[in-house]
Amino acid sequence: MxxxxxxxxxxxxxxxxxxxxxxxxxxxxxxxxxxxxxxxxxxxxxxxxxxxxxxxxxxxxxxxxxxxxxxxxxxxxxxxxxxxxxxxxxxxxxxxxxxxxxxxxxxxxxxxxxxxxxxxxxxxxxxxxxxxxxxxxxxxxxxxxxxxxxxxPRRPDIPGLDDFEGTIIQSQRWDHDYDFTGKRAAVIGTGATSVQLVPKLAEQAGHLEVFQRRAIWVFAKPDFPIPRVVRFAFRRLPFLQSVIRGIVAVLVEVGLVGITVYGKQVAPLTLVPNWACRLFLFSQVRDRELRKKLTPTYGFGCKRPSVSNVYYRTFTREDVDLVTEPIERVTPAGIRTADGVEHPIDVLVLATGFxxxxxxxxxxxxxxxxxxxxxxxxxxxxxxxxxxxxxxxxxxxxxxxxxxxxxxxxxxxxxxxxxxxxxxxxxxxxxxxxxxxxxxxxxxxxxxxxxxxxxxxxxxxxxxxxxxxxxxxxxxxxxxxxxxxxxxxxxxxxxxxxxxxxxxxxxxxxxxxxxxxxxxxxxxxxxxx
Missing domain, CATH: 3.50.50.60 (FAD/NAD(P)-binding domain)
Structure with missing residues (x-):
């Protein structure tokens, strides 16, 4: 058995x-x-x-x-x-x-x-x-x-934020169903997100106010469509893309890392991008007071700069206001700044980072x-x-x-x-x-x-x-x-x-x-x- x-x-x-x-x-x-x-x-x-x-x-x-x-x-x-x-x-x-x-x-x-x-x-x-x-x-x-x-996402510690009776949209959780047409909109924050977001909102909203605590350095954005023939060449000749990638990487390294990491040692060189950004701002905004508000009080490279061809120009529109007075509190109907001014709004966009x-x-x-x-x-x-x-x-x-x-x-x-x-x-x-x-x-x-x-x-x-x-x-x-x-x-x-x-x-x-x-x-x- x-x-x-x-x-x-x-x-x-x-x-x-x-x-x-x-x-x-x-x-x-x-x-x-x-x-x-x-x-x-x-x-x-x-x-x-x-x-x-x-x-x-x-x-x-x-x-x-x-x-x-x-x-x-x-x-x-x-x-x-x-x-x-x-x-x-x-x-x-x-x-x-x-x-x-x-x-x-x-x-x-x-x-x-x-x-x-x-x-x-x-x-x-x-x-x-x-x-x-x-x-x-x-x-x-x-x-x-x-x-x-x-x-x-960082929710700003602003008094009264929970009392706002309008719509609040966090930039990282965008509400694509909300219609900004004709609305009084406000954006808190002027970092890299706002540089991209603000021009688009200005095209949609009835009136836009941007509340800025610190200005950001912005330079022209060499953004253009890549022709199909170039893309075809990259597919057929991968080494070509590798060569161009290496060149661009060096330029980015010099522009970002070089200034930020070695800027203290070569201080005079940091004035080059500083003045380049100022010239770009001057070409976009001719109003002296507005330019002053949009000009950072710190040197180029101290914070991550951004690029845009339309951000500065957006603030020259009649339906867009840049507010630099500190925010005192959010009210049920809008925002009150430290100078006592009430800013009535329908929708508040928080672009306040992470x-x-x-x-x-x-x-x-x-x-x-x-x-x-x-x-x-x-x-x-x-x-x-x-x-x-x-x-x-x-x-x-x-x-x-x-x-x-x-x-x-x-x-x-x-x-x-x-x-x-x-x-x-x-x-x-x-x-x-x-x-x-x-x-x-x-x-x-x-x-x-x-x-x-x-x-x-x-x-x-x-x-x-x-x-x-x-x-x-x-x-x-x-x-x-x-x-x-x-x-x-x-x-x-x-x-x-x-x-x-x-x-x-x-x-x-x-x-x-x-x-x-x-x-x-x-x-x-x-x-x-």
């Missing part, structure tokens, strides 16, 4: 996925592509929205577009020969991201509508527990945060807790931000950031993403090769990088007299140049290719058997996870 076959007991796996990527913008999509290239297929991308694109999915306000040439606003390994304009509109950028998802087969890894509310490192299990808004918890050996720089990912607030609401009680919100609140190559911290093992302190060189977002892709896959591959259960950058290496970066930051334009009145988000609450990396893109790329593994501590420990997740059911395939 044959012996009865006993069923072999399979132990519960230590984690649901090897890697969890948080965010499906350029950072998340790029990281997913990097993992696939490294033959790491056990990963998911958790995205709280119902589509990919990150900021390009959220921002659909009128005339939203890239503010750097499209030829440098793309991955070096996935160049798009079909940009129709030098500065592509938002719809084209979203189409490019959708194309990346399809081209690299990322659909099966996407988990849309999955809102991460907490990340907790489990030292015993050597894994991350990632909690979702719907109560479920996923576990992973590694987590990559690709939430970007701009996390949540909360930054390197501030404590986002992590108070969505905690990130690491080894030995480390809490990222407390760290950002009480300490100078440090992150090795802008990617990892000693207290967060098996955790990486696409955009951390000192990560962005400023010339191209995609350079930063590709550098992070390179570092993360290199470290994970090395950890697998060593059989390590966890890996974290050493305190010594982290401090060494911080000293290198902070020393360079002291010599940036940000710490010069010209930037005293800028209130730039480039500078964090501790006075560090934390939002940007004060080096060239070449330096950051070169560093990402030469990461010494001696800068990391690899641990191999016996995991405590996986615990049941407090009755939380695993994510079922039927609901997209």
């Amino acid at each position: 044959p012996r009865a076959r006993t069923r072999r007991h399979e132990p519960e796996p230590y984690f649901d996925h090897k890697v969890i990527i948080i965010g499906a913008g350029f950072g998340g999509v790029g990281m997913a592509i990097a993992l696939k290239r490294a033959r790491i297929d056990d990963f998911v991308i958790l995205e709280r929205s119902e589509g990919v694109g990150g900021t390009w999915y959220a921002n659909t306000y009128p005339d939203v577009a890239v503010d750097v040439p499209g030829i440098v606003y793309q991955f070096s390994f996935a160049k798009n020969p079909d940009w129709t304009r030098t500065f592509p509109k938002g719809a084209e950028v979203r189409a490019y991201i959708d194309g990346l998802v399809e081209r690299y087969g990322l659909d099966d890894h996407l988990r849309l509508g999955h809102d991460v509310v907490c990340r907790q490192w489990d030292e015993d299990g050597q894994r991350w527990e990632v909690s979702l808004a719907d109560g479920r918890t996923l576990t992973a050996q590694y987590v990559v945060s690709a939430i970007g720089a701009f996390v949540e 909360e930054m990912s390197q501030s404590p607030e986002p992590y108070r609401r969505r905690p990130l807790r690491g080894r030995e009680g480390f809490d990222l919100a407390d760290f950002y609140e009480n300490n100078r931000a440090k992150a090795y190559e802008g990617v990892c911290m000693p207290q967060l093992p098996n955790h990486f950031m696409v955009f951390g302190p000192f990560a962005w060189s400023g010339s191209s977002w995609h350079v930063m993403v590709e550098n992070a892709m390179r570092i993360v896959t290199t470290v994970i591959t090395e950890a697998d090769h060593r059989g390590a259960t966890s890996v974290a950058v050493t305190e010594e290496a982290n401090d060494r990088f911080f000293e290198f970066i902070s020393e360079r930051g002291k010599h940036t334009l940000m710490h010069g007299k010209a930037c005293v009145n800028a209130n730039s988000y480039y500078i964090d609450k501790h006075g560090d140049f934390g939002f940007l990396r004060p080096t060239t893109a070449y330096q950051s790329t070169r560093a990402s290719k030469r990461i010494p593994m001696s800068d990391f501590e690899f641990r191999t420990v016996d995991r405590v058997p996986a615990r049941r997740r407090r009755g939380l059911a695993p994510v079922a395939a039927s609901d997209g996870a």
